[in-house]
Amino acid sequence: MSPVAVADVAVVGCGVIGLATAERLVARGLTVVVIDPAGVAGGASGASGGLVRAYDPGFPDLAAEGLEIYLRRGWHGRWPAIRQSGSLVLFDAGAIHQAMTATGRHADLLSANEIHKKFDGLTVPPNFVGLYESRAGWLPAREVARALLADAQPGLSLLDSARATAVVTTGGRVSGVQTTAGLVQAAAVLLAAGVGSTELARTVGVDLPLRTRSVSYCMFRPRRPGRVPTMVDTTTGAWLRPWNTPGAVLAGVTSESCDVPPSVSDEVPLTEQHRVRDVLRHRYPELVNAEVIGGVTAFDAMAPAKGAVTVWNEPAGLVTATGWNGGGFKLAPAVGSLAAEQIHGLIGAGLTAAGFGGE
Numbered sequence: 257m258s259p260v261a262v263a264d265v266a267v268v269g270c271g272v273i274g275l276a277t278a279e280r281l282v283a284r285g286l287t288v289v290v291i292d293p294a295g296v297a298g299g300a301s302g303a304s305g306g307l308v309r310a311y312d313p314g315f316p317d318l319a320a321e322g323l324e325i326y327l328r329r330g331w332h333g334r335w336p337a338i339r340q341s342g343s344l345v346l347f348d349a350g351a352i353h354q355a356m357t358a359t360g361r362h363a364d365l366l367s368a369n370e371i372h373k374k375f376d377g378l379t380v381p382p383n384f385v386g387l388y389e390s391r392a393g394w395l396p397a398r399e400v401a402r403a404l405l406a407d408a409q410p411g412l413s414l415l416d417s418a419r420a421t422a423v424v425t426t427g428g429r430v431s432g433v434q435t436t437a438g439l440v441q442a443a444a445v446l447l448a449a450g451v452g453s454t455e456l457a458r459t460v461g462v463d464l465p466l467r468t469r470s471v472s473y474c475m476f477r478p479r480r481p482g483r484v485p486t487m488v489d490t491t492t493g494a495w496l497r498p499w500n501t502p503g504a505v506l507a508g509v510t511s512e513s514c515d516v517p518p519s520v521s522d523e524v525p526l527t528e529q530h531r532v533r534d535v536l537r538h539r540y541p542e543l544v545n546a547e548v549i550g551g552v553t554a555f556d557a558m559a560p561a562k563g564a565v566t567v568w569n570e571p572a573g574l575v576t577a578t579g580w581n582g583g584g585f586k587l588a589p590a591v592g593s594l595a596a597e598q599i600h601g602l603i604g605a606g607l608t609a610a611g612f613g614g615e
Contacts, residue, residue, distance in 0.1 A: 259432065259441040261413060263287040265599055266433045266442035268420045268456060269449035270294065271301030272397065273577050273584055275404035276592025277446055277599070282411035283331065284600050289440050291433060292449070295416045297401035300450050303520050303554035304585040305473060305506060306400070307486055307497060309343035309392035311363065312583060313354065314562060318590040323392060325589035335403040336395055341498050342485040343392035344371065346539070349383040351490060363389045377482025379541055384491075393486050394497045397585060415440065420449070422459040423574060430460075430573030444573045444599050450557035451518055453578050460571050464578055468555040470516045471582065472528050473508030475499055475550040478542035487539070494536045504549060509535045510582075516555055524551035556582040563587075565595045567602065575599055 265281055267274045270292035278288040292298065308326050312319035329335040344366075347354060366386040371378060380386070405412065418437035423445055425431055432441040433456075447453035450466065457464040484505060486497040493510030509532050529548055537543045559579030568574040577595045580587060 260418075260435070260438035261289045261415060262441045263289040263413065264442060264603055265289075265444045265446065266291060266440045267446045267448060268292070268433060268453070269447065270296050270401070270414065270416070271299060271448065271450070271584070272297065272304075272401055272404065272588040273580075273591050273595075274446065274448035275401055275408070276588045277448065277577065277595040278412050279331070279404050279408040280592050280596030281599060282408045284596060286411065286600065286603065288408070288412045289415055289442065290412060291415045291418065291420045291435060291440060293416060293419045296405055296414070297398045299518070299520065300471070300554060300556050301401060301585065302398045303471065303552050304397040305495065305497060305508065306395040306397045306585055307343070307488070307495065308338060308395055308586045309345070309389050309486070311343070311345055311387055311389065312586065315583070315587055318587045318594075321590035321593075322587050326395065327391060330403060330407060330589070332407050334407060336399045338391070338395055339393045339498070340391060341393040343389040344375070344485040344487045345387045346380060346487065346489045346491065347385055347387070348381070348491050352385050362391055363387050375483045375485055377484040377542060378487070378539055380539060388485070396500075420456055423447075423456055423571070425460055425571045428571060430571050444575065444602050446575045446577060446595060446599060448577045448595075450578065451555075453576060457576065460574065462568055462574065462576070464576060466557045466559050466578060467514050468516050468518050469558045469582070470511040470513040470553070471508070471556050472511065472524050472532075472553040473506055473551060474524055474529055474532050474548050475504055475506055476543055476546035477501075477504045477549050478546040480542055481505065482542065484540065489539055492535050494539065496536060496540060505540070507532055507536050507540070507543065514558060518555050520552065520554040522550070522552060524553050528553070558582075565591060565598055567598050573602055575602070
């Protein structure tokens, strides 16, 4: 049976990391098929809060590079512009040294008093400090994904009518992806489908121990919103940012609930609404009586080890980009560049999906 598609690279996962990699591969002259039945940013990426900043203790270089690319509005200047509300990461006294090591990359260390003067909507204890990046903020995740898809044309084909079921190998190396619609033939395969990558990797004997973790956030309309940045509180796992509607904010708190269904819903249970409000009211008191005007319940992929772009020796031609533990959006442009570089090296001169050797 003839394949349903032939390309140099098959990418499983149409989130921001899969699309960023696909766009960079197309920029290098390769053809790409992206497979995802949920469509463009239909999974965890589309539910992302879209926070972007240079500070990330786990991936400092990737986060800094990612922010610079976002500030340039992508490689062609056509992505949405960063909503520069500023990024403020809060630390208590015991972690001040951690905050101080991150200053210098267009970031300033603010005292609690300086934070209140700058953002009158916030209340922080006197022993807190904030790492403030004036150039950072947030982006609408789905709009970024759609811009990536547009930038990758005409070298990218989207297969959103089928689900990937297995990685296919021939003679010890990758030869494509089996889908519910048929075979997608490719010389290399990137798995960037979050928790969906685990089962696909297992079809070729690769272990990717990923688990789902619950993610939810609420949209609030405070009576007196005050000035607020994009904020992350390292002491509680809480975060907030301005919403698209003037005077509204988006707010959430990191969850410890794992192994939840990988689904996205526009409803947030009352218990979760109360949890978010109860934690964040200590930093943003206006949430106590703020009206809830919407929300999202979703998931992200958690890994026991640090996320990475991994080139597997067995089977040759398989690359994975997983395990960002909820922080993948701000890293995506840099991760995409790195993954594309690795995959391009694998393809090699003259190696194509149509017979792996050219005509």
